[in-house]
Amino acid sequence: MVNIFKKVDNSSSFETDPLLGSKAKIQPFWKKPWFTLFIVILIIVVTSTIILYVFYHKNGSPNDIHYAESEANTVKFNAATLSYNPVNAASKSHPTSRVSSIATTNGDYFKKCAPFVTCNPDDKYRTFNGSCNNLQNPNWGAALTPFYRLINADFNDGNNTLRVQLDGRPLPSARLVGVKLFYMRDIRNYDHENNELLVPWGQFLTHDISFYPDDIRNATTPADLDHCYDKDKTKIPFECETAIPIAADDPVYAQYNVTLFKFVRSTTSVNFSCPLTPRTILNRNTQYIDASHVYGSNKKTADGLRTFVNGKLRSRILKNEEYCPQNPNSEFKDGPLGKSDVQFAAGDVNVNQNLAIALFQNLFLRYHNHLAEEIQTLNPSWSDERVYQETRRIVGAIIQVITYEHFLPIILGDEYMKEYGLTGQTTYDPSINSALAQEMTSGAFRAVHNIIPAKFNLMTANYSIIDEVEPSRVLLQPDLLIGNFDNMLRGFLETPGRAIQPSYNNLITNVVFKIPNLDGYSGFDLMSYDIQRGRDNGLPPYNKMRHICGLKKANKFNDLSDLISSEDIEILKSLYSTVHDIDYIVGALLEKPRNGSMVGPSTACVIGDSFYRFKAGDRFFYDILGQPGSFTPEQIKSLKKITLSHVMCTSSNLGHMQKETFRFVDHKWMSSIKYSCKSYKLDLSPWKEF
Numbered sequence: 001m002v003n004i005f006k007k008v009d010n011s012s013s014f015e016t017d018p019l020l021g022s023k024a025k026i027q028p029f030w031k032k033p034w035f036t037l038f039i040v041i042l043i044i045v046v047t048s049t050i051i052l053y054v055f056y057h058k059n060g061s062p063n064d065i066h067y068a069e070s071e072a073n074t075v076k077f078n079a080a081t082l083s084y085n086p087v088n089a090a091s092k093s094h095p096t097s098r099v100s101s102i103a104t105t106n107g108d109y110f111k112k113c114a115p116f117v118t119c120n121p122d123d124k125y126r127t128f129n130g131s132c133n134n135l136q137n138p139n140w141g142a143a144l145t146p147f148y149r150l151i152n153a154d155f156n157d158g159n160n161t162l163r164v165q166l167d168g169r170p171l172p173s174a175r176l177v178g179v180k181l182f183y184m185r186d187i188r189n190y191d192h193e194n195n196e197l198l199v200p201w202g203q204f205l206t207h208d209i210s211f212y213p214d215d216i217r218n219a220t221t222p223a224d225l226d227h228c229y230d231k232d233k234t235k236i237p238f239e240c241e242t243a244i245p246i247a248a249d250d251p252v253y254a255q256y257n258v259t260l261f262k263f264v265r266s267t268t269s270v271n272f273s274c275p276l277t278p279r280t281i282l283n284r285n286t287q288y289i290d291a292s293h294v295y296g297s298n299k300k301t302a303d304g305l306r307t308f309v310n311g312k313l314r315s316r317i318l319k320n321e322e323y324c325p326q327n328p329n330s331e332f333k334d335g336p337l338g339k340s341d342v343q344f345a346a347g348d349v350n351v352n353q354n355l356a357i358a359l360f361q362n363l364f365l366r367y368h369n370h371l372a373e374e375i376q377t378l379n380p381s382w383s384d385e386r387v388y389q390e391t392r393r394i395v396g397a398i399i400q401v402i403t404y405e406h407f408l409p410i411i412l413g414d415e416y417m418k419e420y421g422l423t424g425q426t427t428y429d430p431s432i433n434s435a436l437a438q439e440m441t442s443g444a445f446r447a448v449h450n451i452i453p454a455k456f457n458l459m460t461a462n463y464s465i466i467d468e469v470e471p472s473r474v475l476l477q478p479d480l481l482i483g484n485f486d487n488m489l490r491g492f493l494e495t496p497g498r499a500i501q502p503s504y505n506n507l508i509t510n511v512v513f514k515i516p517n518l519d520g521y522s523g524f525d526l527m528s529y530d531i532q533r534g535r536d537n538g539l540p541p542y543n544k545m546r547h548i549c550g551l552k553k554a555n556k557f558n559d560l561s562d563l564i565s566s567e568d569i570e571i572l573k574s575l576y577s578t579v580h581d582i583d584y585i586v587g588a589l590l591e592k593p594r595n596g597s598m599v600g601p602s603t604a605c606v607i608g609d610s611f612y613r614f615k616a617g618d619r620f621f622y623d624i625l626g627q628p629g630s631f632t633p634e635q636i637k638s639l640k641k642i643t644l645s646h647v648m649c650t651s652s653n654l655g656h657m658q659k660e661t662f663r664f665v666d667h668k669w670m671s672s673i674k675y676s677c678k679s680y681k682l683d684l685s686p687w688k689e690f
Contacts, residue, residue, distance in 0.1 A: 099150055099548055099549060099605050099606065099608075099609040101148060101149060101150050101151075102150070102151060102152075102548070103148075103149035103150060103151055103152045103153075104152055105149065105152060105153070105276075105278065105280070106146070106148055106149055106433070108146075108276055108280070109145060109146045109269065109274065109276060109280060109282075110137070110139055110140075110145075112274065112276065113269065113273075113274035113276070114139040114145070115139070117131050117132060117138040117139060117142075119131070119132035119135055119138050120132070121135050121628070122628050123628060123629070124389075124628050124629045125389045125392070125393060125629060126288075126290055126393075126396070126620050126629070127142075128286075128292070128295065128296060128297060128298055128299045128301075128302050129142050129143040129144075129286060129297055129298050129299075130142040130143055130286030130287060130288055130290065130292070130297070133288060133434070133618060133619050133620060134430055134433075134434075134617070134619065135430070135619075136430050137430075137433070140433045140434065140435060140617075141286065141287040141288050141433070141434040141435055141617070141618075142286065142287070143283065143284055143285055143286050143287075143292075143297040143298065144272060144282050144283070144284060145282060145283065145287070145435065146269065146276075146280050146281065146282055146283070146435070147212075147281050147282075147283055147287075147435060147436055147437065147438040147441060148433055148435035148436065148437045148438065148613075149437065149438050149439070150437055150438075150439050150548060150606070150609070151439070151540045151544055151545075151548060152278075152540075153278045153279060153438075153537075153538030154538050154539065154540045154541065154544075155278055155279065155538050158278060159277045159278040159279060160277075160278065160279045162242065162535045162536070163535055163538070163541070165576065165577040165578065165581040166577060166578050166580055166581060167577045167578070169577060171535065171576075171581065171583070172575045172576065173244060173245045173246070173247070174244050174527075174528040174529075174531035174532040174535075174583075175244050175245070175246050175247070175250070175261065175525060175528045176247055176575070177531060177575055177583070177586060178509060178525060178527040178528050178531065179247075179250065179251065180571050180574070180575055181502070181568065181571050181572075181575075181586065181590070182502060182503035182504065182509070182527060182589075183251060183503075183509075183510075184506065185501070185502065185503040186499075186501040186502070186503055189498065189499035189501055190496045190497070190498065190499055191451070191496055191497040191498060191499040191500070191664070192496050192664060193663065193664060194410060194496070194497045194662055194663060194664055195492060195493055195494070195495060195496060195497055195662060195663065195664040195665075196453050196456065196491070196492045196495045196496070196497045196498075197492040197493060197497075197644075197661060197662050198407070198410065198411075198451060198497055198662050199356065199451060199452050199453065199497070200356030200357070200359060200360055200492060201360070201402070201407055201644070201662070202407070202411075202445075202448055203354070203356055203357055203360075204293070204356070204357060204360040204361075205289070205399070205403055205407070206441075206445060207285075207293045207348045207350060207357060208285065208289055208290070208291065208292055208293045208348075208399065209283075209285060209286075209287060209288070209289060209436050209441075209614070210283060210285055210436055210441045211283065211284045211285045211348075211349070211350070212266050212267060212281050212282065212283060212284060212441075213266075213267050213284070214264035214265070214266065214267065215264060215265050215266060215267045215268070215271060228240035228243045228260060239262070239264070241265065242263045242264075242265055242532060242535075242536055243260045243261065243262055243263055244260055244261040244263050244528050244529075244532055245259070245260050246258055246259050246260055246261065246523075252510040252512065252523070253512070253523050256512055256521040256523070257520075257521070258512075258521055258522060258523050261522075261523065261524075261525065261528060261529075262522075263529065263532050263536070265536050266281050266533075266536055266537060267281070267282070268280055268281055268282070269281075269282050278538065279537075279538060281438060281537055283435070283436060283441075284297065285297050287434055287435045287436050287614075288434055288614060288618050288620070289396070289399055289400050289403060289614050289618070290396045290618075290620070291347075291364070291392065291395050291396040291399055292347055293346070293347045293348035293361070294346065294347045294348075294361065294364050294365070294368065294395060295347045295392055296347035297347065301347060302347070304345070305325070305345065305346070305347065306388065308384055309384060310372060310373070310376050310384055310387060311372035311375065311376060311382075311384050311385075311386075311387025311388035311389075311390075311391055312368075312369045312372050312373070312388075313365055313368050313369055313372075314345075315365055315366075315369065318342075318482050318483075319482055319483045321482075321483075321485060322362075322365070322366050322369070323342075323344065323362050323365075323481075323482065324344035324345055324346050324351065324358075324361055324362055324365050325344070325345045326342070326343060326344070326345065327343045327344060327345035327352075328345075340352070340476060340477050340478055340479040341479050342478050342479035342481075342482060343478065344358060344361060344362070344478055346361045346365070348361065351478075352476055352478045353475065353476065354471060354474065354475055354476075355456070355469065355471075355474050355477070355478065355480060355481055355488065356456075356471075358478040358481050359481060359485070359488055359489070362481065362485065362651075363489075363647060363648065363651045363652070364395060364647070364651075366650070366651035366652075367395065367398075367647050367650055367651045368391055368392070368395055370650050370651065371391045371394055371395065371682070371684075372387050372388065372391045374684055375387050375390055375391055375684065375687060378684055378685075378687060378688050379687070379688065379689050382689075390687065393620075393629070394639070394687075396620075396622075397622035397631065397639050398639065398642050398647065400621065400622050401622065401639055401640060401642050402642070402643065402644050402647075403611075404422060404423075404611070404615070405640070405643075406643060406644065406660070406661065406662060407662065408422060408611060410598065410662055411448065411597070411598050411599065411607070412597055412598075412599065412604055412607060412608060413594060413595070413596035413597030413598075414596060415594065415596060415597070416594070416597055416604045416608055417608075419608065420604075420605075420608030420609065420611070420612050421612050421615075421616070422608065422611055422612060422615065425623060426615050426616060426621050426623050426624050427616065427624070428616065428617075428618075428619055428621070428624045428626075428627065429616045429617065430617075430619070432613055432616050432617035433613065433617060434613045434614055434617030434618050435613070436610060436613075436614075437606060437609065437610050437613075438537055438538075438539065439539055439540070439545065439584070439606050440606050440607065440609075440610040442533050442534050442536075442537040442539055443534050443539050443545075443584045443585050443588065443606065444584075444588060444599075444602075444603045444606035444607050444610075445607060445610075446530045446533070446534075446585055447585055447588045447589050447599060447603050448598070448599070449504055449508075449526060449527075449530060450498070450500065450501055450502065450503065450504055450589060451497055451498045451499075451500060451598070452471065452498065452504065452505060452508055452526075453471075453495070453497060453498045453505060454470065454498070454505040454506065454507045454508075455468045455469060455470055455471075455507070456468070456469040456471065456488065456491055456492065456495075457469075457491035457494070457495050458484055458487040458488055458491050459487055459490040459491040459494055459495075460487060460490075461486070461490070461655075463490070463494060463667055465491070466487065467484075467487075470507050471507070471508060472507055472508050472511045472524060485652060486652050486653050486654060489648060489652055489654060490654065493657075493658075493661075493665075494666070494667060495664075496664045497664070500593055500598045500599075502568075502589045502590050503527075503589075504526055504527045508524075508525075508526045508527075509525045509526055509527045509528075510523070510525065511523055511524040511525070530585055531583050531585055531586065534583055534584055534585050535583065539583075539584050539585075540584065541580060541581060541582055541583065541584060541587075542582040542583060542584045542586065542587030542588065542602070543579055543580050543582065543587075544580075545584045545587070545588075545602050545606070546587070546602050548605075549601055549602045549605035549606070550601075550605070551563075551601060551602065554579045554580075555579070556579055557569050557572060557573050557579045559579065560572075560579065560587070563590075563591040563592050563600055563601070563602075564587070564590045564591060564592070565590070565592075568590045572586075572590075584602075587602065588600060588602050588603045591603065622636065622639055623636050623640075632686060634686035635686040635687065637686075638682065638683045638684070638685075638686050639682075641682075641683070642682060643659060643660075643661055643680075644661035644662070645657040645658065645659060645661045645680050646680040646681070646682055648661070649677035649680040650677075650680070650681075654677060655676065655677055656671075656674040656675060656676055656677060657674060657675065657677060657680060658670075658673055658674050658675070659673075659675065
């Protein structure tokens with residue numbers, strides 16, 4: 001911050017100094033010229049100081065950034081601290097650099113639709129649905145509550161219809177934006193510091209904290225969408241409202257006569273008998289990092305996954321290995337390779353979405369059952385319920401440790417980790433709503449899709465590649481994991497990741513597939529879907545997100561040159577009417593990352609804020625002390641030693657692992673820093689009850 005109070009240099013000599021040494025008749029000091037000058041200067045300094053003091057404390061420092069949603073909701077963000085002070089509202093300052101909400105709608109659901117909840121403040125274990133974590137606001141962070149908003153939703157009509165540009169024209173097609181800015185860009189850049197494991201962990205973590213399904217009213221196939229361009233229709237059908245148009249000269253899809261992508265809007269509170277406006281998205285998962293995707297976000301799901309014997313989860317043996325149980329209620333959906341005979345059941349309803357998610361679900365199923373066995377042996381008098389709950393509690397804590405100690409420091413970098421208060425001992429703050437920000441789940445965290453690799457390798461014990469798997473080709477094909485569990489883990493560990501870059505890989509943005517039983521083609525472009533999802537969920541544009549994150553608000557395109565290249569700015573000019581129209585995720589992807597980080601500042605601030613909330617707003621967070629559910633200091637010390645390598649060694653047949661699981665360690669040149677799996681063992685002695 002610039003110092004607005006200039007220091008007065010009292011060491012310099014005044015021009016009247018020689019008079020003090022003259023032999024003239026000595027006058028009283030108050031009659032001397034220097035005294036008059038001194039009084040004048042003193043009056044000027046004191047008056048200026050008072051004026052500046054009043055201005056500074058009333059309006060903020062010259063570096064303060066002001067943003068007003070309305071005259072009744074003026075807030076102040078300091079560029080250095082991002083602290084939050086709504087006018088005439090009680091707030092609590094935090095010692096970390098953290099974004100706080102200026103949205104005015106976050107309380108609507110809790111005032112109008114939230115169920116009545118009774119809590120036992122002495123409960124040691126979490127509820128399955130996340131309620132009663134915050135005893136002052138027991139529905140905060142619970143399943144089926146809204147995502148938190150940092151800024152009010154941005155819809156054209158204020159409630160539901162997609163945002164348009166300031167000049168009234170529709171936003172450019174999400175597909176056109178992707179093609180113009182990102183098509184075939186930086187397609188062969190590798191990250192030789194980190195391996196491919198970052199991606200599946202990021203997906204696994206996301207499935208713990210977020211799930212909002214599509215609002216499927218008309219089960220149309222992509223080929224049925226041709227009627228969306230029928231100009232004779234007076235009313236646009238629901239399934240056509242957000243379809244993504246594809247240009248006639250599209251470099252990929254034109255030759256297949258694919259003219260649009262189907263896009264289905266998210267379910268809202270209306271789907272759950274809570275008609276809120278503007279459009280409000282409910283999160284069907286708990287909004288804590290609590291392993292709800294392993295155990296379920298409600299008691300019915302959790303009970304269905306239990307054996308009720310020795311605290312273990314249900315499983316089945318296939319090819320002499322333990323896997324998640326078959327889902328008896330699953331519909332065998334067609335994937336690109338046909339129907340899968342295997343449909344896993346887990347706490348996450350999307351366990352079968354892709355191989356990476358299925359891999360980690362099975363990994364932690366095995367780890368839960370291993371820990372339950374160890375704890376039962378350690379405490380043979382404990383009941384099935386106690387063994388189960390204690391194991392569930394430990395598994396949730398381990399996911400937190402891996403995320404904060406090993407994953408986030410790579411994504412954000414050490415500077416952002418410290419800036420957003422994500423290091424050190426956690427202090428619980430009940431004034432913090434842990435709920436996941438809409439700007440995070442529909443924007444910032446999707447920007448990390450830029451490191452999804454084009455292919456996953458299946459690698460044998462002697463490190464030979466037996467197959468290359470394209471992620472988009474094995475959606476809904478969990479059966480491919482059977483017999484390849486170790487091969488997939490080894491492939492993730494032994495393959496360098498995709499380097500940070502603005503574009504997504506070509507094999508998830510330009511997918512073409514034949515429509516089964518129909519004479520036609522369709523396609524899939526994750527970039528287009530990510531852009532459109534932000535619009536669907538009312539995300540504010542990039543310029544507003546820059547502003548709330550403490551960056552200078554751009555008034556013209558060239559003002560973005562602090563973080564975006566001149567070449568990209570020129571393309572943005574050709575796509576958007578004004579700098580205020582740019583989609584958040586588009587600007588976020590184009591930002592230059594800070595050294596040591598994988599993301600730019602407008603992404604880091606939203607990710608950092610969300611993970612600060614998950615940590616400080618969670619009464620059961622693993623290193624918080626003084627709560628009924630707190631671990632003992634000895635138990636915390638044991639948990640802090642855990643890495644993902646411990647989990648993998650226990651739950652697979654891998655023989656050796658590096659300590660830094662997400663780092664790329666080539667077996668040929670760095671085998672000496674891979675340690676025997678026998679050395680990776682969680683010390684459970686602090687859980688021994690005497």
